[in-house]
Amino acid sequence: MAKPSVVVVGAGVFGAWSALRLARAGWRVTLVDAYGPANGRASSSDHSRVIRAGYGAIDIYTRWATESLADWHWLSRQADIPLVEECGALFLGEPGSAHLADTAQTLSAAGVAHERLTASAVASRFPQIGVIGLGEGVLESRGGVLRARRGVQAAVAVALAAGASYQQARVLPLDESASAPVVRLSDGGTLSADHYVCACGPWLPALFPQAVGARIRPTRQEVLYFGVPSGDARFGVAHLPAWIDFASGLYGIPDLDAHGFKVGIDRHGAAIDPDGADRIVGADVVQIARTFFARRFPALLHAPLVDAHVCQYENTATGDFIIDRHPQWANVWVVGGGSGHGFKHGPAVGKHVTDLLAGRAEVEPRFALAGTAVEAARAVY
Numbered sequence: 001m002a003k004p005s006v007v008v009v010g011a012g013v014f015g016a017w018s019a020l021r022l023a024r025a026g027w028r029v030t031l032v033d034a035y036g037p038a039n040g041r042a043s044s045s046d047h048s049r050v051i052r053a054g055y056g057a058i059d060i061y062t063r064w065a066t067e068s069l070a071d072w073h074w075l076s077r078q079a080d081i082p083l084v085e086e087c088g089a090l091f092l093g094e095p096g097s098a099h100l101a102d103t104a105q106t107l108s109a110a111g112v113a114h115e116r117l118t119a120s121a122v123a124s125r126f127p128q129i130g131v132i133g134l135g136e137g138v139l140e141s142r143g144g145v146l147r148a149r150r151g152v153q154a155a156v157a158v159a160l161a162a163g164a165s166y167q168q169a170r171v172l173p174l175d176e177s178a179s180a181p182v183v184r185l186s187d188g189g190t191l192s193a194d195h196y197v198c199a200c201g202p203w204l205p206a207l208f209p210q211a212v213g214a215r216i217r218p219t220r221q222e223v224l225y226f227g228v229p230s231g232d233a234r235f236g237v238a239h240l241p242a243w244i245d246f247a248s249g250l251y252g253i254p255d256l257d258a259h260g261f262k263v264g265i266d267r268h269g270a271a272i273d274p275d276g277a278d279r280i281v282g283a284d285v286v287q288i289a290r291t292f293f294a295r296r297f298p299a300l301l302h303a304p305l306v307d308a309h310v311c312q313y314e315n316t317a318t319g320d321f322i323i324d325r326h327p328q329w330a331n332v333w334v335v336g337g338g339s340g341h342g343f344k345h346g347p348a349v350g351k352h353v354t355d356l357l358a359g360r361a362e363v364e365p366r367f368a369l370a371g372t373a374v375e376a377a378r379a380v381y
């Protein structure tokens with residue numbers, strides 16, 4: 001019997017892991033990307049991403065992150081590239097933070113190793129961190145950092161080794177009123193398969209203006225890399241965890257591969273066109289980071305900016321993913337809405353997509369298109 005076929009559109013983290021899982025499950029996979037795996041415009045670009053299982057009270061992300069961590073290690077072995085640094089993930093909260101209490105409770109219920117630290121325990125464990133205004137911390141010992149771009153490219157390489165093929169081409173917006181999907185390419189070609197997995201990140205509204213449209217809003221997000229003090233290893237992954245400071249809305253990644261101390265601002269920025277936007281960071285953002293350093297990382301107050309990156313979140317209203325059938329076609333799958341936290345979950349998303357196509361899983365209500373609101377009401381942090 002002929003193997004079933006699938007076209008995966010988008011070689012970001014969601015599409016790459018979907019292609020990998022489907023190819024290993026015996027599907028004939030064609031992976032297509034307009035610009036290349038983890039290209040400089042994609043949400044999955046850049047050097048690093050945080051991996052952590054703590055998500056407040058929302059346990060599906062805790063479970064998926066935990067499963068995904070094991071799979072990122074598996075991919076590291078397959079590709080012979082160290083993709084994971086388990087330097088820990090430290091959540092920093094205001095006094096009495098309900099989010100931190102919920103996070104600790106969910107991690108306990110899921111059996112994820114963590115410690116609750118008072119502000120003074122944070123200061124003695126990590127003297128690099130200033131604790132003014134800090135309530136407490138939750139430290140997830142097996143959280144840490146993923147090498148993002150290399151991870152996506154490794155997933156594509158392993159998918160190709162498992163029999164998938166890759167094509168660089170742009171899929172044109174689909175005619176959503178047609179009785180069957182017709183996948184046309186910008187070079188005039190077409191692609192046809194039994195199923196279509198569309199994992200186009202911030203481009204999903206352009207591909208499906210009706211089914212997705214305003215349900216995903218791409219916003220401009222800036223990350224900064226600061227040079228660490230000369231001869232000082234305290235800000236590297238060997239000595240510091242990745243961290244999220246909920247009160248300020250800033251998060252960061254310690255110096256990884258000598259790239260610099262990374263800081264990002266999690267607050268949603270202005271709307272962005274992922275194709276045409278120039279990617280130049282604003283001086284105001286650098287100032288926000290420096291003001292924060294004065295309180296939280298005083299030794300970096302005068303650290304020079306050594307690199308910067310403008311990316312985009314592809315936000316759903318709540319921050320939940322969309323993983324569902326297109327309302328018009330049973331064999332077209334919309335996979336996206338990573339909303340600033342999706343990267344780590346790539347392996348679990350790929351597995352869920354594979355199970356959905358094989359009829360082994362139901363659409364998870366949290367990720368249903370029909371349930372996705374348009375008005376922003378962020379609930380996932």
Ligand SMILES: Cc1cc2nc3c(=O)[nH]c(=O)nc-3n(C[C@H](O)[C@H](O)[C@H](O)COP(=O)(O)OP(=O)(O)OC[C@H]3O[C@@H](n4cnc5c(N)ncnc54)[C@H](O)[C@@H]3O)c2cc1C
Pocket residue numbers: 009010011012013014015032033034035036037038039041042043044045048049050051169170171172199200201202203204207221222223264311312313335336337338339340341342343344345
């Ligand atoms: C600054 C920043 C920091 C983040 N930090 C974290 C973090 O620490 N931890 C975490 O887990 N997550 C984080 N995220 C979120 C995470 O990176 C994203 O949710 C995730 O990468 C989204 O992946 P994706 O595959 O859906 O989209 P993308 O990576 O954007 O991939 C979509 C792909 O589809 C291709 N494509 C689009 N349209 C077409 C078309 N018509 N035809 C052909 N190809 C097409 C594009 O070229 C692209 O390669 C962060 C995101 C940003 C921007």
